[in-house]
Amino acid sequence: MNALIQNLFVLPAPLAYGLIAALVFAEAALMVGFVLPGETAVFLGGVLAASGHISLTALLAVVVVAAIVGDTVGYEVGRRLGPRLLGSKLLRQHTERLEAAQASMRGRGGWAVFFGRFTAFLRAVMPGLAGASRMRYRTFVLFNAAGGILWGVGVSILGYLAGTSFSRVEHSLGVASAAITVVFVMVVVFLWHRRRRGARLTGEALETDDSDGRHDTALGVAKREYRGVDRALVIIPTYNEAGNIEVIVDRVRDSVPSADILVVDDNSPDGTGQIADALALRDGHVMVLHRADKAGLGAAYLAGFAWGIGRAYDMLVEMDADGSHRPEELPRLLDGIASGADLVIGSRWVEGGKTVEWPRWRMLLSRGGNAYIRLALGLEIHDATAGYRAFRRSALESLQLADVDSHGYCFQVDLTRRVVAAGFNVSEVPITFADRTVGESKMSGAIVGEALWRVTVWGLRRRLGLQGRVSPRRAAVRVS
Numbered sequence: 001m002n003a004l005i006q007n008l009f010v011l012p013a014p015l016a017y018g019l020i021a022a023l024v025f026a027e028a029a030l031m032v033g034f035v036l037p038g039e040t041a042v043f044l045g046g047v048l049a050a051s052g053h054i055s056l057t058a059l060l061a062v063v064v065v066a067a068i069v070g071d072t073v074g075y076e077v078g079r080r081l082g083p084r085l086l087g088s089k090l091l092r093q094h095t096e097r098l099e100a101a102q103a104s105m106r107g108r109g110g111w112a113v114f115f116g117r118f119t120a121f122l123r124a125v126m127p128g129l130a131g132a133s134r135m136r137y138r139t140f141v142l143f144n145a146a147g148g149i150l151w152g153v154g155v156s157i158l159g160y161l162a163g164t165s166f167s168r169v170e171h172s173l174g175v176a177s178a179a180i181t182v183v184f185v186m187v188v189v190f191l192w193h194r195r196r197r198g199a200r201l202t203g204e205a206l207e208t209d210d211s212d213g214r215h216d217t218a219l220g221v222a223k224r225e226y227r228g229v230d231r232a233l234v235i236i237p238t239y240n241e242a243g244n245i246e247v248i249v250d251r252v253r254d255s256v257p258s259a260d261i262l263v264v265d266d267n268s269p270d271g272t273g274q275i276a277d278a279l280a281l282r283d284g285h286v287m288v289l290h291r292a293d294k295a296g297l298g299a300a301y302l303a304g305f306a307w308g309i310g311r312a313y314d315m316l317v318e319m320d321a322d323g324s325h326r327p328e329e330l331p332r333l334l335d336g337i338a339s340g341a342d343l344v345i346g347s348r349w350v351e352g353g354k355t356v357e358w359p360r361w362r363m364l365l366s367r368g369g370n371a372y373i374r375l376a377l378g379l380e381i382h383d384a385t386a387g388y389r390a391f392r393r394s395a396l397e398s399l400q401l402a403d404v405d406s407h408g409y410c411f412q413v414d415l416t417r418r419v420v421a422a423g424f425n426v427s428e429v430p431i432t433f434a435d436r437t438v439g440e441s442k443m444s445g446a447i448v449g450e451a452l453w454r455v456t457v458w459g460l461r462r463r464l465g466l467q468g469r470v471s472p473r474r475a476a477v478r479v480s
Contacts, residue, residue, distance in 0.1 A: 013055075016045070016048060016054055017054065017059070017062050019041065020045045020062060020063065020066070021062050021063070021065075021066040024038045024063055024067050024070060024152075025070035026038070026070065027070065027124055038123075039120065039155055042059075042155045043155050043158060043159040043162070044159060045059045045063070045156060046157060046158060046159020046161075047160070047162055048163070049159070049160050050159070050161075050163025051163055060152065063152035063153075063155075063156055064152040064153065067117075067148035067151065067152050068144060068148040071113075073127075074127030074128050075127045075131040075135075075140055075144075076131060077127075077131065078127060078131025078132040079131030079134070097121050098125065101116070101121070101125050101129060103284075104116070105133060110140065110142065110143035111143065112126060112129075112130075113126050113135075113143040114144075114147040115147070116147070117147035117148060117151045127140075129281060132277075133281035231260070231313045232260070232315040232316075232334055233259070233260050233262055233304075233311075233313040233316050233317065234256075234262070234317040234319050234330070235262050235264060235301060235304035235308065235317060235318055235319065236248065236261060236262070236319050236320070236321045237264045237265075237266070237297055237300035237320075237321065238265045238266070238268060238272045238276070239268050239272070239294050240270045241270075241321040242268070242271050242272045242275055244321050244322050244323060245275055245276055246279060248319075248322075248323055248327065249276075249279050249283075251323075251327040252327040252330065253286075255327040255328050255331065256334065259285070259317075259330070259334075260286075260287065262287050262288070262289055262304050262307060262308065263280075263286070263287070263288045263289070263321075264289045264300045264301075264303055264307075265288060266293060266295060267292055267293055273288065289303060291303060296407030297387075297407065297409065297411055298404065298405075298411030298414075299407060301318055301411065302404060305391075305401060309393055309396060309397060312393075313393060314337075314393050315334060315390055315391070315392060317330065317333065317334075317390045318387055318388065318389050318390075318412075320388070324433055325346065325387065325388040325431070326434070329346065329388075329432070332346070332429045333388070333390040336390065336427045337390050337392055340425060341392070341425045341426065341427035342394070342395040342425045343390070343391055343392070343395060343416070343419045343424060343426045343427070344429060345381065345383060345384075345389045345429070346383075346386055346388035346429060346430075347382050347386055347428040347429065347430060348383055348433045349366075349370060349383045350430050351430065352430030353383070353430035353431055353432070354430075354433070355433045355434075355435075356433065357434065358433070358435055365448070366383075366385065369385055369451065370383055370385060372455065373385070373455055375459075376455050376456065377417050377462060378462065379420060381420070382428055383428065384412065384413045384416045384417075385412050385451070386412060388431055389412070391419075392424075395422070395424045398424075400418075404418075406454055407450065413455060414454070
């Protein structure tokens with residue numbers, strides 16, 4: 001690539017224009033501008049113009065057109081192949097910078113496209129991110145054209161001035177002194193630009209907007225309020241939920257617009273994770289946590305809890321991706337936390353709760369399982385296996401989550417008994433549970449067997465006094 005740049009000084013003018021245009025076009029069109037010297041080529045083109053080898057006016061026209069056309073192609077590539085490109089090996093090597101770029105896109109919109117033109121990495125990925133996020137093409141073209149014109153003209157003029165200044169210095173000091181001076185200036189400019197680029201990326205990722213009370217981080221976390229408790233995070237584990245994830249995310253956003261959503265995807269073969277990435281690009285309230293392998297429901301929730309606790313969310317909600325947990329009932333759970341509960345369970349088996357289109361065997365299994373749990377563990381909970389629930393962060397922080405090794409649906413029983421034993425307030429609110437209509441259920445004999453085995457062991461340990469009994473100082477379980 002350096003040889004191509006050096007050839008600019010010996011190529012005929014038409015070929016020099018073509019090489020500069022190709023490098024400028026390719027850096028955004030192919031989303032690999034951070035490894036292509038497009039800006040360097042434009043700068044050296046300005047130096048060539050100062051020497052009279054090419055025309056400055058023609059150079060400006062070539063650079064601006066190539067920049068705008070390249071960005072437009074990058075936009076179309078992102079719109080059609082965005083999620084696939086975001087998961088490419090090349091971009092996975094720049095995860096932190098890509099997350100910062102995504103946060104900037106969510107927070108600034110068209111202005112992110114404009115300002116991204118002036119940083120190599122952002123110049124390469126912003127058009128593709130704009131396409132993947134379905135930014136209106138008219139908006140993209142407006143900000144892209146403004147940035148392309150300013151960038152193209154500015155860098156070309158800087159190169160032209162540098163070439164003119166070199167001629168003057170050479171005339172006054174001689175060739176050797178002029179070369180030393182130019183090298184020194186280039187090193188200083190490079191170091192300044194590198195430091196400024198790092199500050200810009202950090203600033204975009206941690207930008208604070210006091211006008212609307214929102215504080216965005218590189219992962220899109222935002223400060224919002226809900227009924228006396230500041231921030232809520234809805235955690236949605238996924239594995240092969242491509243047919244459900246977009247619908248459930250939209251329903252959560254409609255039901256509680258202030259809540260953030262974390263999709264925890266276990267490397268779904270059907271592309272659920274990529275769909276979630278596209279949703280995150282369009283909506284700053286949606287984030288995605290990718291995990292390497294399918295490790296069970298419990299492990300997914302523990303990863304989501306750690307993510308949310310680390311970002312100081314006040315309420316953390318468990319919700320299935322298949323629509324069986326109705327997002328329209330989410331305010332009922334959040335109201336319970338805001339009213340003083342530490343754990344609110346969306347219950348099928350309290351007054352007002354019900355199931356829809358459940359086969360009789362599943363109803364008997366659930367009711368019988370919960371009756372056995374109450375008997376074995378001494379829990380005054382009607383639906384300890386329920387997966388639709390909200391936790392207060394302080395309750396989760398006090399539990400020994402590192403010791404939780406249950407994976408399937410008995411994970412819910414495990415957390416319930418820990419919360420109760422720690423003396424926290426538990427509330428149950430009625431919900432309507434509907435069976436999934438898209439995709440396959442994750443329920444299996446192995447999951448039922450794990451739950452039966454673990455509950456039996458916990459019950460025996462409790463009766464033999466091998467672990468602490470349920471704390472008598474806990475608040476009474478409430479049914480709302």
